[in-house]
Amino acid sequence: MFDYDYIIAGAGAAGLNLAHALGRGGFDSARVLLIDRDDKTSNDRTWCFWEAEENVLESIMHRSWVNLAFHGVGFSQVLRPQPYRYKMLRGIDFYEHMRGWLRAQSNMQMLRGEVAHIEEMADGQGAVVWVRERCFRARYVFNSLTPPLPTDVRHHNFLQHFLGWVICAPRACFDPDVATLMDFRIEQGGDTRFVYVLPLDERRALVEYTIFSEVLLPRDAYVAPLRRYVEQQFGLERYEIEHEEFGVIPMSDAPRVRRPSAHVMNIGVAGGASKPSTGYTFVRTQRQAVRIVDALHRSGVPFYTDSLSSRRFGVFDSTLLNVLTNRRISGAQVFTELFRKNPAARIFRFLDEDTRIDEDLRIMSSVHIPEFTRALGVVLKKKFQRDSGDAS
């Protein structure tokens, strides 16, 4: 009655990480179909993230750093966030690795096609994915198709948008041992802007101009400051741009529906995997995949409930977004205070939602307390109003 046990619609980060987790988690006889419209043969993005442990994809990491520079408002420091390392994974290496791995899995198939529609089966026993006029039935469908950006005005809808170049300089000018996590020594333009520098060797680096704000800008508004930064910080007027990437990641506390219907589960960005206060998503898609596999083992059903602590961190995310949206304090000031007053490892643990309450309090006492308290009040009031509205 089913063509597959599981269909994964969208074979990007979340879809491929889920297939990998299923294979590693003992589902080697489950019939799995992955569908994507793209052949994934270009290096369309670079994923970076901090991590204390070995990643299951450690062997394909392009680079990693133990030293991270932070340049804030009147404060600069090289951080050593042990046990965390900051890692870089190139999209193309991930896609190629996963293609090779999938070829070796006799229970998994890959289909290139445009998903038009996903719906419940008429008998309510599974779900159907339509690819043009063909339909595929499965017990469960995982949907990671690129969702529209959130616009619900009852929530904070920030965007993280960035232009990055891998540049090759005519002379040695980068320190390959130190990656720059955030450099706020640039014009802020009334929102939150920083540059991110990931040196690949002494002459090559990924340099990325990043903005947290509500609206995207014309191309030149990214290009001009990026050029200016490279010239001012590295004295470079001429260099080769080997690769360019532009990205937009939602930084929103609007809830994403994880279970749109009985046999469909949204995953990845579509399933709320992007951390609202930072936009970091990749490792969260890996963690989500592991939780799905655990849930399937436990109950045969992929859905899981979030822990109570994730609600606490949701409130912290919203509070930061409220501070930034209302320009209560500049993002440059907030991140400067955070990194000036806390060990980097504590901040990473907090952003990974792994801290205890006493550590949360330390983090909170390091930022501008009156403005964060005001923002927290607004967030809790809105949440209460939404919750009581939902209940009535």
Ligand SMILES: Cc1cc2nc3c(=O)[nH]c(=O)nc-3n(C[C@H](O)[C@H](O)[C@H](O)COP(=O)(O)OP(=O)(O)OC[C@H]3O[C@@H](n4cnc5c(N)ncnc54)[C@H](O)[C@@H]3O)c2cc1C
């Ligand atoms: C340029 C860029 C850089 C990023 N850098 C980082 C980073 O450094 N660290 C981090 O943690 N996060 C980063 N992110 C955020 C996040 O990790 C990525 O967006 C990640 O790829 C999200 O995974 P996903 O599976 O939800 O979406 P995707 O990886 O985008 O996968 C969705 C897939 O669905 C396919 N698809 C969409 N619509 C259809 C359709 N109708 N039919 C068939 N297929 C379809 C797409 O082709 C795509 O392959 C970045 C995002 C971008 C855009």
